[in-house]
Amino acid sequence: MNGSAVRIVVDLNRCQGYGQCVFLAPGVFELHGEEALMYDPGPEEAQRLPVVRAAAACPVQAIRVESPDGRA
Amino acid sequence: MTEEATAGQAGVLARILDYANRANPYPLYAELRNTPVFRAPNGAYVVSTYRDIWALMHDPRIGVSAMSAGMGGGMGGGAGAGAGSGAAAGAPGGAPGVGGGAFIGMDPPAHDRLRRLATSHFEQTEAVRPGMLRTATGLIDRMQGKQQIDLVDEFAYPLPVSVICEQLGVPHEDEPRFHPWSEAIITALDPRPGQQDAAAQASAEMNQYMAGLVERFRVEPGQGLLSGLAAEEGLSTQEVVATGRMLLIAGHETTVNLIANGMLTLLRHPEVLERLRDEPELVVPLVEELLRYEPPVQIDPKYMTLDDVHVAEFMIPKGSRIILALAAANRDPNRFPDPDRFDPEREDNEHLGFFTGIHYCFGAGLARQEAQVALTELARRLENPRLLADPPPYRPNPTLRGPRHLPIAIDGIR
Amino acid sequence: MSPAKGVFSADGHVVVVGASLAGLRAAEALRKGGFRGRLTLVGDEPYEPYDRPPLSKQVLSGRVAPESTALPQDSGLDVEWRLGAGAVGLDLAGKRVRLADGQDVSFDRLLIATGTRARPWPNPTEAALDGVITLRGRDDAARLRRELDAGPRRVLVIGAGFTGSEIASACRSLGLAVTVTERAATPLAGALGGTIGAVAARLQRENGVDLRCGVSVTSLEGDDAGHVRRAHLDDGTTLEIDVAVVALGAQRNTEWLRGSGLGAGPRGVACDAGCRVFDMYGIVTDDVFAAGDVARSPHPLFGFEFLALEHWSNAIEQAEVAAHNMLHAESERRPYLHVPTFWSFQFGVGIKSVGVPPLGEEVVIVQGSTDERRFVAVYGHAGRTVAAVTFDQGKWLEFYLDQIERAAPFPPQYRNVAQPEVRQVLPAEFPDPVVPTEGPMIVRTGHSPTERAWTLLPARGGRA
Numbered sequence: 001m002n003g004s005a006v007r008i009v010v011d012l013n014r015c016q017g018y019g020q021c022v023f024l025a026p027g028v029f030e031l032h033g034e035e036a037l038m039y040d041p042g043p044e045e046a047q048r049l050p051v052v053r054a055a056a057a058c059p060v061q062a063i064r065v066e067s068p069d070g071r072a
Numbered sequence: 073m074t075e076e077a078t079a080g081q082a083g084v085l086a087r088i089l090d091y092a093n094r095a096n097p098y099p100l101y102a103e104l105r106n107t108p109v110f111r112a113p114n115g116a117y118v119v120s121t122y123r124d125i126w127a128l129m130h131d132p133r134i135g136v137s138a139m140s141a142g143m144g145g146g147m148g149g150g151a152g153a154g155a156g157s158g159a160a161a162g163a164p165g166g167a168p169g170v171g172g173g174a175f176i177g178m179d180p181p182a183h184d185r186l187r188r189l190a191t192s193h194f195e196q197t198e199a200v201r202p203g204m205l206r207t208a209t210g211l212i213d214r215m216q217g218k219q220q221i222d223l224v225d226e227f228a229y230p231l232p233v234s235v236i237c238e239q240l241g242v243p244h245e246d247e248p249r250f251h252p253w254s255e256a257i258i259t260a261l262d263p264r265p266g267q268q269d270a271a272a273q274a275s276a277e278m279n280q281y282m283a284g285l286v287e288r289f290r291v292e293p294g295q296g297l298l299s300g301l302a303a304e305e306g307l308s309t310q311e312v313v314a315t316g317r318m319l320l321i322a323g324h325e326t327t328v329n330l331i332a333n334g335m336l337t338l339l340r341h342p343e344v345l346e347r348l349r350d351e352p353e354l355v356v357p358l359v360e361e362l363l364r365y366e367p368p369v370q371i372d373p374k375y376m377t378l379d380d381v382h383v384a385e386f387m388i389p390k391g392s393r394i395i396l397a398l399a400a401a402n403r404d405p406n407r408f409p410d411p412d413r414f415d416p417e418r419e420d421n422e423h424l425g426f427f428t429g430i431h432y433c434f435g436a437g438l439a440r441q442e443a444q445v446a447l448t449e450l451a452r453r454l455e456n457p458r459l460l461a462d463p464p465p466y467r468p469n470p471t472l473r474g475p476r477h478l479p480i481a482i483d484g485i486r
Numbered sequence: 487m488s489p490a491k492g493v494f495s496a497d498g499h500v501v502v503v504g505a506s507l508a509g510l511r512a513a514e515a516l517r518k519g520g521f522r523g524r525l526t527l528v529g530d531e532p533y534e535p536y537d538r539p540p541l542s543k544q545v546l547s548g549r550v551a552p553e554s555t556a557l558p559q560d561s562g563l564d565v566e567w568r569l570g571a572g573a574v575g576l577d578l579a580g581k582r583v584r585l586a587d588g589q590d591v592s593f594d595r596l597l598i599a600t601g602t603r604a605r606p607w608p609n610p611t612e613a614a615l616d617g618v619i620t621l622r623g624r625d626d627a628a629r630l631r632r633e634l635d636a637g638p639r640r641v642l643v644i645g646a647g648f649t650g651s652e653i654a655s656a657c658r659s660l661g662l663a664v665t666v667t668e669r670a671a672t673p674l675a676g677a678l679g680g681t682i683g684a685v686a687a688r689l690q691r692e693n694g695v696d697l698r699c700g701v702s703v704t705s706l707e708g709d710d711a712g713h714v715r716r717a718h719l720d721d722g723t724t725l726e727i728d729v730a731v732v733a734l735g736a737q738r739n740t741e742w743l744r745g746s747g748l749g750a751g752p753r754g755v756a757c758d759a760g761c762r763v764f765d766m767y768g769i770v771t772d773d774v775f776a777a778g779d780v781a782r783s784p785h786p787l788f789g790f791e792f793l794a795l796e797h798w799s800n801a802i803e804q805a806e807v808a809a810h811n812m813l814h815a816e817s818e819r820r821p822y823l824h825v826p827t828f829w830s831f832q833f834g835v836g837i838k839s840v841g842v843p844p845l846g847e848e849v850v851i852v853q854g855s856t857d858e859r860r861f862v863a864v865y866g867h868a869g870r871t872v873a874a875v876t877f878d879q880g881k882w883l884e885f886y887l888d889q890i891e892r893a894a895p896f897p898p899q900y901r902n903v904a905q906p907e908v909r910q911v912l913p914a915e916f917p918d919p920v921v922p923t924e925g926p927m928i929v930r931t932g933h934s935p936t937e938r939a940w941t942l943l944p945a946r947g948g949r950a
Binding site for chain 3: 127132133134135181380429
């Protein structure tokens with residue numbers, strides 16, 4: 001296990017730039033311009049809740065988070 | 073598509089719009105899905121399956137700009153003055169209705185430009201949560217000592233109004249003035265025949281009110297979207313007013329229903345309510361499921377085809393109005409297993425509660441967080457809440473659907 | 487111990503060679519598909535699978551650390567990790583993979599997912615200079631970050647494909663002076679054609695890149711301390727630089743299969759539509775599969791031509807099909823039907839594509855405007871739509887995917903939103919493949935499963 005407490009991968013083909021993740025976890029997800037999503041794939045534990053909220057909010061369910069109980 | 077089948081489905085649609093079925097239109101939506109596309113008597117094509125609606129909302133051959141009366145426009149099942157009211161909408165930008173002149177009623181490129189500007193001036197990040205919590209807390213505090221509350225009048229309406237006023241920069245104390253205008257305009261959006269007439273006056277008054285705010289912000293900048301847009305070089309007062317107005321109306325008329333429908337659903341599923349009390353973060357997937365299960369916006373009638381478009385085995389001719397039955401699509405068994413089951417932890421929930429495509433709900437970030445905060449606090453603090461009327465009395469509108477009152481008995485407030 | 491044909495789930499040993507995206511997703515798919523036997527993942531890097539796309543973007547700009555890129559994994563994956571010593575040989579008959587540390591790993595079924603590496607600078611002495619870097623993995627990214635942190639006078643990016651362009655974008659976001667050289671007439675010419683590539687050129691220049699097209703670097707020169715300081719171009723100019731990033735495309739990691747008897751070569755490992763690998767006689771094997779960048783497979787949508795795709799989505803979807811087919815009898819296998827999809831984020835713009843743009847001879851802007859850098863471009867071949875590219879118009883892409891799957895007529899005649907006043911059909915201007923470019927990320931490799939030698943496909947209209 002590499003160091004990061006939280007692991008994220010976004011399917012950027014699915015992503016259409018709705019930006020809901022940016023609203024819910026602005027410390028992890030940033031939109032450059034309108035559609036270029038830059039995110040931190042390995043944020044600290046304190047971001048886990050915002051990231052889980054962000055993943056639920058994605059209209060195309062493009063965000064995968066490694067969750068604490070192990071469910072992907 | 074046989075004539076009989078079309079007539080049959082037109083009847084189903086009429087019954088969906090009929091106020092008598094406001095409390096539970098879902099069996100009717102299921103019947104509607106039997107014919108994924110059919111032509112309603114007024115010439116509009118009704119689409120009700122998930123896959124087809126999703127595809128249409130990503131199809132550049134459909135647009136909204138010919139539809140100038142915002143959301144709603146004659147869908148009446150029969151003859152009558154209202155049936156053609158889409159055509160009665162009047163000139164773009166000046167018409168009554170939510171979208172008059174705002175980007176919800178525009179196509180790209182004009183749409184994209186305005187929406188982009190509005191986005192840059194509208195705060196929707198998690199920074200809004202503390203303020204929402206404060207307001208929600210205050211509203212619930214005021215329920216102390218009561219044995220019975222109306223969740224709509226005492227919570228589900230005032231919370232979104234407060235939030236949207238703050239985000240727009242509209243003085244909250246003006247609520248008694250713009251509430252009746254908003255009500256009148258919403259009534260005008262009711263797609264049933266005869267409902268569109270009252271709003272012109274309200275619309276003009278609201279426009280005047282908003283224009284006044286914008287002019288003040290041009291002179292003395294303040295907080296919120298109106299002030300931000302007022303300072304933008306490339307925007308006319310009319311554009312700012314139209315945008316602000318759309319968001320003011322949409323920002324509370326829909327969110328009220330999200331919260332009220334949400335609380336109603338929780339009260340009907342008490343085991344979920346109890347879980348929510350103990351596990352507040354359940355609210356996150358739960359709100360998404362509410363957006364699927366009881367979407368505040370049930371029907372989206374604003375699109376028109378710009379060219380012939382094939383949907384399923386149908387060909388919808390160029391220049392046709394399309395009516396998207398989102399509430400039907402959200403319960404499509406081909407997309408959502410066991411669709412009539414309310415499952416707060418449902419996975420793979422790409423619902424249409426906030427639409428999809430370029431017109432995806434502008435305020436979704438705000439609405440979603442508002443519902444999360446609201447339902448968590450209600451679950452936490454209402455002691456032994458029980459529905460006093462099931463079904464509760466509903467608002468008349470079938471498109472923006474929700475309870476007018478939600479009477480609840482409580483033992484107390486924590 | 488080879489179980490009865492078609493029966494595999496319960497036991498047996500699957501070895502996946504390649505511990506990156508394709509390898510990991512295959513392992514997850516195998517477990518989800520019910521595989522309960524031994525599962526070994528072999529990787530040449532000492533790291534568990536990590537995501538590469540961020541390396542040329544937010545990692546390079548310093549926003550994210552290289553080691554933060556580890557990919558999420560299903561819990562309970564139950565994999566034996568053999569990391570840090572890659573595969574160096576394959577004994578097909580003996581069903582054994584030889585590793586760099588001298589160990590052997592036996593298998594019942596094998597998945598080849600060794601991917602690609604960056605094409606190195608052709609002059610080894612110059613390539614060994616400090617500050618001359620190719621960007622493929624985490625360690626490369628860390629090295630390049632250190633060079634950028636040192637405040638170079640100028641960064642040279644050699645090659646304006648997607649990777650080179652993204653690297654230039656990240657460097658510009660750091661306020662560094664950047665020169666990009668590109669042999670073709672425009673950036674992204676191999677992937678998107680020169681007509682759309684011209685828009686990319688404007689995008690680069692608007693963002694302060696010193697872009698030089700139609701030019702190549704002939705040599706790199708270092709100082710006494712062995713650090714790169716100068717580059718010579720074939721137009722006679724010289725650049726004073728402190729970093730040279732070599733972004734000349736990718737090479738398939740197939741050397742370890744030399745002599746194995748498989749249909750593997752510089753163009754990749756050939757496999758059928760079910761991801762089963764061909765041997766060198768063109769006969770499909772039973773127990774060896776391939777997925778991801780390393781594979782070349784026939785695409786029904788594109789005349790069953792073998793395509794080698796360097797796309798993220800291809801790695802995942804092909805890995806999942808390969809895993810499924812490993813676990814199922816013939817009648818239940820799935821063909822790999824995938825329309826290529828791709829994204830690149832550069833200079834604040836999201837560029838996306840669907841289909842195979844290099845198949846297109848013509849291109850037309852159907853939505854938006856290239857002047858605004860927001861548009862949809864559709865590519866056509868023989869009167870059919872074969873690809874679409876969007877700049878900041880990604881919400882529309884799935885419609886065009888549908889058009890491609892239907893082989894919709896080209897040029898499109900329908901009315902749509904944001905339609906330009908004049909719908910002008912232009913030549914797509916893909917460079918003649920005889921002129922090497924950075925590498926198009928979709929490599930058309932002809933119709934033969936056994937062709938191992940590298941031959942450049944002839945220009946437009948020719949046949950392999």
